[in-house]
Amino acid sequence: MLTERQLYILKAIVDDYITNAEPVGSRTIAKREDMHFSPATIRNEMSDLEELGFLEKPHSSAGRIPSQKGYRYYVDHLLPPAELSNSDVHDIRSQMTARFHESEQLIQQSAKILSQLTSYTSIVLGPEVFESKLSQLQLIPVSGDQAVLIIVTDAGHVENQTVHFPDEISSSDVEKVVNILNERLRGVPMFQLQHKLSREVSDVLKQHVTKYETMMTALKDVLADHQQEKVYYGGKTNMLNQPEFHDVERVRSLLNIFEEDALVSKLIRSEDQGLTIKIGSENEFKPFDELTIVTATYMLDGKYAGTIGLLGPVRMEYPRVISLMDYFSKDMTRLLDRDRH
Amino acid sequence: MLTERQLYILKAIVDDYITNAEPVGSRTIAKREDMHFSPATIRNEMSDLEELGFLEKPHSSAGRIPSQKGYRYYVDHLLPPAELSNSDVHDIRSQMTARFHESEQLIQQSAKILSQLTSYTSIVLGPEVFESKLSQLQLIPVSGDQAVLIIVTDAGHVENQTVHFPDEISSSDVEKVVNILNERLRGVPMFQLQHKLSREVSDVLKQHVTKYETMMTALKDVLADHQQEKVYYGGKTNMLNQPEFHDVERVRSLLNIFEEDALVSKLIRSEDQGLTIKIGSENEFKPFDELTIVTATYMLDGKYAGTIGLLGPVRMEYPRVISLMDYFSKDMTRLLDRDRH
DNA sequence: GTTAGCACTCTGTCGTTACGAGTGCTAAAT
DNA sequence: ATTTAGCACTCGTAACGACAGAGTGCTAAC
Numbered sequence: 022m023l024t025e026r027q028l029y030i031l032k033a034i035v036d037d038y039i040t041n042a043e044p045v046g047s048r049t050i051a052k053r054e055d056m057h058f059s060p061a062t063i064r065n066e067m068s069d070l071e072e073l074g075f076l077e078k079p080h081s082s083a084g085r086i087p088s089q090k091g092y093r094y095y096v097d098h099l100l101p102p103a104e105l106s107n108s109d110v111h112d113i114r115s116q117m118t119a120r121f122h123e124s125e126q127l128i129q130q131s132a133k134i135l136s137q138l139t140s141y142t143s144i145v146l147g148p149e150v151f152e153s154k155l156s157q158l159q160l161i162p163v164s165g166d167q168a169v170l171i172i173v174t175d176a177g178h179v180e181n182q183t184v185h186f187p188d189e190i191s192s193s194d195v196e197k198v199v200n201i202l203n204e205r206l207r208g209v210p211m212f213q214l215q216h217k218l219s220r221e222v223s224d225v226l227k228q229h230v231t232k233y234e235t236m237m238t239a240l241k242d243v244l245a246d247h248q249q250e251k252v253y254y255g256g257k258t259n260m261l262n263q264p265e266f267h268d269v270e271r272v273r274s275l276l277n278i279f280e281e282d283a284l285v286s287k288l289i290r291s292e293d294q295g296l297t298i299k300i301g302s303e304n305e306f307k308p309f310d311e312l313t314i315v316t317a318t319y320m321l322d323g324k325y326a327g328t329i330g331l332l333g334p335v336r337m338e339y340p341r342v343i344s345l346m347d348y349f350s351k352d353m354t355r356l357l358d359r360d361r362h
Numbered sequence: 363m364l365t366e367r368q369l370y371i372l373k374a375i376v377d378d379y380i381t382n383a384e385p386v387g388s389r390t391i392a393k394r395e396d397m398h399f400s401p402a403t404i405r406n407e408m409s410d411l412e413e414l415g416f417l418e419k420p421h422s423s424a425g426r427i428p429s430q431k432g433y434r435y436y437v438d439h440l441l442p443p444a445e446l447s448n449s450d451v452h453d454i455r456s457q458m459t460a461r462f463h464e465s466e467q468l469i470q471q472s473a474k475i476l477s478q479l480t481s482y483t484s485i486v487l488g489p490e491v492f493e494s495k496l497s498q499l500q501l502i503p504v505s506g507d508q509a510v511l512i513i514v515t516d517a518g519h520v521e522n523q524t525v526h527f528p529d530e531i532s533s534s535d536v537e538k539v540v541n542i543l544n545e546r547l548r549g550v551p552m553f554q555l556q557h558k559l560s561r562e563v564s565d566v567l568k569q570h571v572t573k574y575e576t577m578m579t580a581l582k583d584v585l586a587d588h589q590q591e592k593v594y595y596g597g598k599t600n601m602l603n604q605p606e607f608h609d610v611e612r613v614r615s616l617l618n619i620f621e622e623d624a625l626v627s628k629l630i631r632s633e634d635q636g637l638t639i640k641i642g643s644e645n646e647f648k649p650f651d652e653l654t655i656v657t658a659t660y661m662l663d664g665k666y667a668g669t670i671g672l673l674g675p676v677r678m679e680y681p682r683v684i685s686l687m688d689y690f691s692k693d694m695t696r697l698l699d700r701d702r703h
Numbered sequence: 704g705t706t707a708g709c710a711c712t713c714t715g716t717c718g719t720t721a722c723g724a725g726t727g728c729t730a731a732a733t
Numbered sequence: 734a735t736t737t738a739g740c741a742c743t744c745g746t747a748a749c750g751a752c753a754g755a756g757t758g759c760t761a762a763c
Binding site for chain 3: 044046047048060061064065067068078081082083084
Binding site for chain 2: 157161163169171175177179183257258261269272273276
């Protein structure tokens with residue numbers, strides 16, 4: 022068990038390192054007004070804290086930096102319960118007043134502000150495609166063998182894709198198909214569409230439509246493509262501000278990951294309500310073992326809608342970030358609800 | 363006027379610098395099999411070429427590197443008329459065989475291959491939204507005051523946006539509006555939609571529909587948002603491979619520009635047919651004054667459809683790049699045509 | 704006109720030194 | 734039993750000079 026004084030010193034070191042990004046020496050800590058011990062005493066405590074695994078030394082004659090365990094402890098037990106600063110609240114308010122046409126805009130704007138305010142990178146997973154339901158299908162002919170299939174979900178989200186019909190198909194058949202599909206599939210969750218299509222609807226179609234096979238394969242192809250959710254970014258290059266990213270190799274590996282939405286989504290996703298903080302190698306992916314990822318969720322109609330995430334150096338401004346994430350998580354939920362009704 | 367020998371030496375220097383990225387000395391050139399002069403002679407010629415502005419020295423005792431004028435001359439007069447190598451052709455073929463559902467996929471794939479093959483960054487401007495015409499409008503209600511407006515162009519491209527109707531509007535009115543819009547606006551070029559809407563269609567609408575004003579402002583808002591073209595990237599982080607980009611500041615300024623599609627599009631766009639090569643400060647934007655941008659266009663139905671661009675260091679593999687760009691420019695035109703008919 | 708030879712210039716690297724920040728230990732002070 | 738002052742020791746870094754290597758430019762010979 023750590024003594025009161027050890028906690029105090031640990032907190033001071035983490036705080037200092039977070040703002041200065043440089044190993045913290047005993048003298049630096051001793052100079053703080055609220056610290057009434059000599060450097061020597063602090064050195065002894067530091068030595069103990071190191072032995073316990075909360076601190077480490079880059080080299081023998083340098084100051085201490087927090088270890089991963091140190092950050093974890095700081096986050097779990099030492100965090101000052103920060104309120105969002107007035108200027109932050111003001112900044113957010115002034116940029117979030119606009120009414121958004123689409124939830125997409127709201128999300129994009131949130132990602133942007135979050136990254137601007139923190140100088141970290143924000144990642145927001147869009148309202149869950151998996152959770153939303155089909156509202157309407159439309160098949161609009163474009164040219165001879167092409168048509169555009171448009172899928173509208175109950176969340177107002179639109180997906181579209183061009184469909185090729187290798188053989189000529191009569192427009193009355195197309196109309197029939199669309200009608201049947203709409204009748205049978207409305208209200209079906211997106212992720213079940215493909216399944217339902219082949220199981221339940223296929224028989225009906227067979228009876229009403231010639232060229233049934235052609236049509237089915239085309240439709241199935243299209244649906245298969247639309248099972249992934251959207252990922253929005255803010256401040257992709259903000260990482261470059263951090264001293265720990267002055268190495269080009271690291272920059273590349275990180276930026277390359279950002280190009281793979283599916284990976285990022287897997288990484289960020291977390292349906293646990295409330296805040297999640299993953300420090301360094303607590304993240305599953307190697308390239309992130311020097312980063313902290315903070316996630317929170319937002320809701321729609323009382324159900325999980327998506328995740329907001331913030332990616333920064335392990336040496337992250339935790340108190341501020343946490344209050345920001347908390348705020349956004351609630352604010353996005355609120356705004357989505359308001360726009361809906 | 364340059365002598366035969368000067369041309370020969372200039373070409374040798376540019377070729378060498380392009381592959382090695384290091385100042386070229388007289389001895390290096392003299393060692394080449396096809397060069398039958400001593401280092402001393404070559405030094406004299408180099409000195410002359412420098413005076414003429416084709417070469418420059420990083421410092422007094424270093425080798426020479428091509429100046430911008432040197433590259434320009436190389437590109438204009440010294441380029442070996444390269445054929446695409448067999449392995450390149452093979453690589454492209456094997457990755458472009460798939461039939462593409464949408465022109466969007468074709469474009470994306472092209473951008474990807476182009477960047478893979480060159481290790482540079484490719485940028486492709488999508489088929490010109492401005493040039494395409496409206497094929498069909500759909501307004502699909504989602505909830506009480508919301509509907510999704512879907513715009514399909516004759517190129518099979520789909521744009522969509524959520525529309526809010528502040529006041530309650532009867533569904534029969536909505537239907538009327540959609541019918542009128544489709545009747546009057548089909549075939550109108552996208553960029554004229556807004557204009558035509560307010561000039562010609564507004565009167566007709568006024569007669570048939572109550573709550574006319576509400577509807578009009580909502581529609582105008584939506585159309586205003588969709589006047590920009592799409593930009594596709596390949597190998598955004600490829601630049602980091604180039605030695606001239608080992609400086610983090612430069613990386614950031616470049617990557618940030620990539621986030622601004624409008625800027626990039628302005629930069630790349632070029633409706634001149636054939637290849638365009640802009641070297642260094644021939645580009646209008648400061649952040650690009652150490653880059654070369656090669657552009658070419660592709661066609662659809664015999665008319666300008668879009669631009670493909672390749673962004674690399676001034677020290678670019680010009681012969682290969684040019685033959686690649688040439689190939690892609692023609693191939694994309696060909697494939698787009700094939701998919702269309 | 705071409706080339707060999709040589710003095711000169713500049714950069715990059717290596718080893719040395721000096722310095723500063725910081726530690727860990729010991730012994731004295733509280 | 735704590736706390737602290739003092740001091741030797743350890744590293745990392747910046748500064749300096751020496752030196753090698755690459756390359757030039759000029760002169761004089763071919």
